Amino acid sequence: MAHPVRAAMSAPGLAEAARVATAALTLDAGEAGALVERLSRPPAERRWTALATDGGVVMASMSGKDPAAGHVDLLAVHPSAQGEGRGRALVRAAEEWLREQGARQARFAGNPPCYAWPGIDVRYTAAACLAESLGYEFYRGAWNMTVDLSTDLSVEDDLARLEEAGVAVRAAGEDRERVAAFVAGHWNERWAWEAANAAGLHYAERDGKILAFAAWGARPAWFGPMGTAPDARGLGLGRVLLRRCLAEQRTAGQSTAQISWVGPLGFYSRAVGARAERVFWLYRRDLV
Structure with a gap:
């Protein structure tokens, strides 16, 4: 089934994107709207887009560090619309936009300094499976640490x-x-x-x-x-x-805080009792 994809960079489009993200991103539901807002206000020089289909949204951007790399920053499909190919259609539309911007590689990986996650949280299994089915290859892992603020x-x-x-x-x-x-x-x-x-x-x-x-x-x-x-x-x-x-x-x-994209674990563990918890897989695919 074809799912027409449209631009969603207007205020109403971003509001709908936030609604879909809040429903779909169950591990991040409390901040999903804030993530959409943050990704829509990146550094001035960044090229980015938000694309939508009924019940789904994808946000993508060009890397400021590697001019040949593009990033899939956020992908969400409303639970009521999952399993019908919307995620696949949105990723393909994002890839086409990235090609138009000159990208030769697409990545499911955070695009610092304005990003949602380092990569795909391993607990979003459907997203990792989708990436792999579309030809993306795992190339690196990353992790966060969690601090109990009590x-x-x-x-x-x-x-x-x-x-x-x-x-x-x-x-x-x-x-x-x-x-x-x-x-x-x-x-x-x-x-x-x-x-x-x-x-x-x-x-x-x-x-x-x-x-x-x-x-x-x-x-x-x-x-x-x-x-x-x-x-x-x-x-x-x-x-x-x-x-x-x-x-x-x-x-x-x-009540808790995430320490993002951690390198050495020891300092944070000693300083505030942080524990390694959230694990992310980073994927990439050459655009040909």
Whole structure:
């Protein structure tokens, strides 16, 4: 059965996309609408689209890092419309759009800095099966860690210790652009965009020099990124900034937090008792 696909980038189209995503993405239902909104407000230079069919939506974008790569950022089919080929039709339409933009490869993988997930959550089994049936190949795994926000997140003793060492820890306000510039200078523009667009941003400085930062909410409800300048490591800044962000997420009403796209597990496990939990599979397919 053919399922006509149409553009859905208008406000009504995105509102319907959020409704479908909320119903379909059962692991993310509480934030599915926020994900659609975030993906529709990416960095200014990003090329992206939202395409829809009755009961389904796909959002896709071109990579800002690899001009030959395109990303399937979000795919959702309403439960009442599943099993009728809509997901397949939407992916093929997204691939056609990506080809028109010059992509030579399509990926079911997060497109930093504005993304929904690192890849396909392994518990969305139908999505992984669809990707494989369409010729996509697994090429990498990624994982998140989960923090129970009822845990002890106090930092008072650490703040007193740092104050004696001349280090101040602050929440960014009007100085957010200065913190983002620090992030760009020490890491990359993608992290800087996340810092600038985060719901919460905290940093440490000494004598007017920024030493470290941590952010949350650039990807709705998740923690990250964070980093400490090489010459400031060993002061315990990461633990303090992490805990301040998580405490802010708790105040915002969250009971748990996801630490996104984690590399080494040990730091987060020691600092806040985080556990590895969400696993993602990243897929890709050459567009010929």
